[in-house]
Amino acid sequence: MDILGTLQTLWLESGFAAFFMAGGWKNLVMILIAFVLLYLGIVKKFEPLLLCGIAFGCLLSNLSYFVSLGDTNALYHPELWAEFLDTASPYYHSYGHIMAHCGLLDFLYIGVKAGIYPSLIFMGVGAMTDFGPLLSNPKSLILGASAQLGVFVAFFGAILLGFTGPQAASIGIIGGADGPTAIYLTTKLAPELLGPIAIAAYSYMALIPLIQPPLMKLFTTEEMRKVRMEQTRDVSKTEKILFPIVVSTFVILLLPSTAPLVGCLMLGNLFRETGVTDRLSDTAQNALMNIVTIFLATSVGATMTAESFLNIKTIYIIVLGLIAFSISTIGGLIGGVIMYYASGKKINPLIGSAGVSAVPMAARVSQDVGRRYNKTNFLLMHAMGPNVAGVIGSAIAAGFLLSIFG
Amino acid sequence: MDLVNLQVGQAVRIALLGYGVVFLGLLMLMIVIMILGKVMIASRKKAETAAAVAAPVKEVPAETPKAYAEGSAGEIKLYDTDPKDAAMIMAIVANKLGKPINELRFKSIKEIKE
Numbered sequence: 274m275d276i277l278g279t280l281q282t283l284w285l286e287s288g289f290a291a292f293f294m295a296g297g298w299k300n301l302v303m304i305l306i307a308f309v310l311l312y313l314g315i316v317k318k319f320e321p322l323l324l325c326g327i328a329f330g331c332l333l334s335n336l337s338y339f340v341s342l343g344d345t346n347a348l349y350h351p352e353l354w355a356e357f358l359d360t361a362s363p364y365y366h367s368y369g370h371i372m373a374h375c376g377l378l379d380f381l382y383i384g385v386k387a388g389i390y391p392s393l394i395f396m397g398v399g400a401m402t403d404f405g406p407l408l409s410n411p412k413s414l415i416l417g418a419s420a421q422l423g424v425f426v427a428f429f430g431a432i433l434l435g436f437t438g439p440q441a442a443s444i445g446i447i448g449g450a451d452g453p454t455a456i457y458l459t460t461k462l463a464p465e466l467l468g469p470i471a472i473a474a475y476s477y478m479a480l481i482p483l484i485q486p487p488l489m490k491l492f493t494t495e496e497m498r499k500v501r502m503e504q505t506r507d508v509s510k511t512e513k514i515l516f517p518i519v520v521s522t523f524v525i526l527l528l529p530s531t532a533p534l535v536g537c538l539m540l541g542n543l544f545r546e547t548g549v550t551d552r553l554s555d556t557a558q559n560a561l562m563n564i565v566t567i568f569l570a571t572s573v574g575a576t577m578t579a580e581s582f583l584n585i586k587t588i589y590i591i592v593l594g595l596i597a598f599s600i601s602t603i604g605g606l607i608g609g610v611i612m613y614y615a616s617g618k619k620i621n622p623l624i625g626s627a628g629v630s631a632v633p634m635a636a637r638v639s640q641d642v643g644r645r646y647n648k649t650n651f652l653l654m655h656a657m658g659p660n661v662a663g664v665i666g667s668a669i670a671a672g673f674l675l676s677i678f679g
Numbered sequence: 680m681d682l683v684n685l686q687v688g689q690a691v692r693i694a695l696l697g698y699g700v701v702f703l704g705l706l707m708l709m710i711v712i713m714i715l716g717k718v719m720i721a722s723r724k725k726a727e728t729a730a731a732v733a734a735p736v737k738e739v740p741a742e743t744p745k746a747y748a749e750g751s752a753g754e755i756k757l758y759d760t761d762p763k764d765a766a767m768i769m770a771i772v773a774n775k776l777g778k779p780i781n782e783l784r785f786k787s788i789k790e791i792k793e
Contacts, residue, residue, distance in 0.1 A: 411712040418705040425694035432690040438682045441690070512719045516712070523711055527704055662705065669704045673697045678682055 286342065294341035299579030306582070307332035307574075310472070319479035323452065323570045327471060330574020334378060338578065348376040349575035354386075358464065378575035381568045385460055385467075390569040391453035392537040397562030398453070398664065399541025400554045402632065404516050406657040409505035412612065413624075417662025419608025420628030423448030423601030424670045427593045434589050439463050442674040444590055447474045448597030449667025450481070450631040454534060456573060458671045462678050468577035469587040473594030478631045484595075485602050485626050485638045492606040493622050497613055498646040500621040502655045510548070517543040524669065530679065531672030538664065601629045605659065627656035630663035758789035 284290050291297045307328045314324030338347035353371055356362040364370040371379055384390045407413050428445030436444060439462035446458045447470060455474040459467050477484065489498075517539035525532045544554040609625025623643050627635040639656035680689060757765050765788045773780040 408712060408716065411709045411716065414705040414709040414712070415702075418702045421701045422698065424701075425698045428697070429690050429694045432685050432687065438685045438690075438693075441685070506720075509719055509723065512715065515715060515719075519711060519715060520708065523708060524704065527707070528700075665708070666701055666705055670697060670701050673700045677693060677697075 288336060288339060288342075291339035291342050294339070296340040296579065299583055300335045300339055302583060303335040303577065303579045304332060306577075307335065313476070313479075317479075320452075320475045322566055323475050324479070326567055326570025327475070327574035327577075330378060330571035331468070331577040332574075333571075334575040334578055337376070340580075346376075349378040349382065349572075349578070350374065350376060351576075351578050351580065353379060354382070354464070357386075378572055382572040382575060384565075384568055385456065385572050386464070388457055388460060388533055390565050390572075391457035391460075392533040393561060393565045394453040394569065395534050395668075396537040396541035397558050397565070398632065399517070399538040399543075400545045400558035400562075402538075402542060402545075402661055402664070403657070404542060404661055405508045405513060406505065406654050407661050408508045408512055408516060410655070410658045413628075413658030414662045414665075415612065416605055416608045416625045416628040416659035417630075417664075417666040418628075419625060420601045420605030420630075420659065420663050421449060421666045421670045422604025422607075423597040423599065423629075424667070426600045427597030428674075430593050430596060431589070434593070436586075436589075437463075439678040440466055442678050443470055444593050445597060446667070446671055446674065447477070447590075447594040448601040448629075449663070449670055450474075450478055450598060450601060450629040450635065451664060451667040452478065453569075454630075454667050454671045456569070457534060458675060461675060464576075465581055466586070466590065467573060468582050469590040470594075471573045472577070473591050477594055477598045478634065481598075481629075481631055481634050482638055482641075484598055485635065486642050488599060488602045489606060489623055489626055489638075489642050492603060493610065495646060497610065497618075497622050498643065499650070500613070500618060501647060501650050502621050502624075502652065503619065505655070510546070513546040514543070517546065520665065524665065528669060528672040528676065530675040531668050534668045534671065535665070538668065598629070602626045605629055605663075621650070621652055621655070624652055624656040624659055628659035628663045628666070630660065630667050632660050632664060633657065635663070636660040755785045756787035758787065760788045760790050764788075 288300075292301050310324055310328035310331065313319040314321040314328055334347075334349045338349060338351070353374055356364040357366060357368075357371060359365060368383060371383065424445045425448075426445075427448050428441045431441035431444040432438070443455070443459040443463040443466055446455045449455065452471070452474050456467065456471055459470045463470075521536055521539040524535045541554070541557045544550045544557055605625035605628035606622055607625070608628065609620065609622030612620045612625070613622045621643060623639045624636075627639045629635050636653055636656035636659075640651070640653040643650045643652040685693070755765065760768075768788060769780060769783070769785055772785075773783055776783070
């Protein structure tokens with residue numbers, strides 16, 4: 274037995290050797306990026322439930338796939354998915370081909386590609402969300418709509434920077450501040466940008482307490498911020514049960530492309546409100562949500578290969594994402610200011626910024642900023658109205674973009 | 680229209696249309712929810728009125744005052760604790776236990792200094 278030869282083969286097949294071969298340095302950079310993301314998730318607690326999984330998926334993908342070594346041991350195969358999306362390829366949209374050659378993360382990614390995970394996450398979100406504040410003050414929906422401004426401004430900005438229409442639509446939806454919606458739309462329209470878009474969406478969501486307060490101060494006066502809102506009416510159980518049925522029927526008939534997201538969101542909410550499906554509600558908001566979060570985060574992270582991530586487009590996406598978030602916040606605040614005057618100064622415009630979705634963090638920011646100016650003010654429940662309206666608003670925005678570019 | 684390589688003018692039109700569709704969709708949903716709310720409030724009032732009419736008029740015995748937990752009315756002792764903090768702590772405890780605050784008995788609250 275040639276011990277030296279065997280050792281040499283082992284060395285040449287190892288990832289350590291691959292770092293010194295063609296393109297290997299890029300893997301090293303991606304591994305460092307994964308470490309930074311892990312740090313942000315674990316130490317800084319930036320959306321840790323998602324970011325830890327995304328970072329580790331990125332790490333696994335870049336540890337196991339090297340251009341110079343081939344794809345024998347890879348957990349994720351970018352070239353398989355390139356064939357899957359290539360209309361000229363015999364394997365166009367062939368899940369069978371993927372399954373026959375896939376690694377573990379390719380297999381998990383099928384759930385993202387088919388739009389299953391984001392929809393199931395939405396079911397969990399629905400099961401966790403109390404739409405009572407929205408029902409007691411339906412005008413909140415206007416704030417949820419105003420706060421989608423960033424989606425379309427960022428879309429336009431992306432076109433100016435040379436992105437294609439479907440790519441610009443996927444970048445714009447970051448402004449909806451809704452991770453599952455961003456992932457769902459991007460997988461359908463521009464899967465090549467999934468990694469950077471998911472990172473941007475979840476990072477900025479975690480940074481909402483830093484991004485929003487300066488804008489809230491800039492677009493409202495002290496007098497506005499001090500407004501104490503009156504308690505809203507009680508919502509009956511029957512109304513809460515009818516709500517998911519009415520919204521599903523209405524929104525899906527209006528925009529059929531929203532069916533997977535809105536349908537699952539409202540199904541989860543129906544489980545919560547019926548009072549006879551507590552076990553299903555519990556599963557949707559805990560066990561199922563946790564399982565799907567693991568699969569979703571890890572497989573989205575796996576798409577962050579060096580080839581797809583290390584380019585100027587990623588920088589553009591990060592910048593456009595920040596613009597999208599900020600403009601959406603400004604849109605919600607402008608809507609809030611308009612409602613402040615329209616209501617005879619009874620509505621505190623700070624609740625407008627909560628229209629960016631990101632439940633419940635954006636509502637908490639409204640509460641915190643409001644209390645800074647009036648210690649007796651409790652805006653949380655008032656802000657939850659626009660907050661959950663933002664979820665529906667971003668799903669409608671995604672549905673619109675999907676119907677145009679899908 | 681070439682939706683992949685969009686011109687600036689086309690992008691503006693799509694952005695405006697999209698924002699309009701989101702607004703219109705949520706505005707219509709708001710109207711639907713408002714109508715639903717009005718119907719629910721009206722039917723609740725109707726049911727309450729019908730119940731009040733149907734109920735026979737009889738003398739209502741004076742309600743026996745509910746026995747509150749002893750010590751809930753001002754007997755709590757505070758050690759190095761601000762009354763506002765104490766009120767907040769009691770409210771949190773009541774909320775966590777799912778019991779009305781006036782049915783709980785707080786004897787004392789003391790700040791533990793390490």
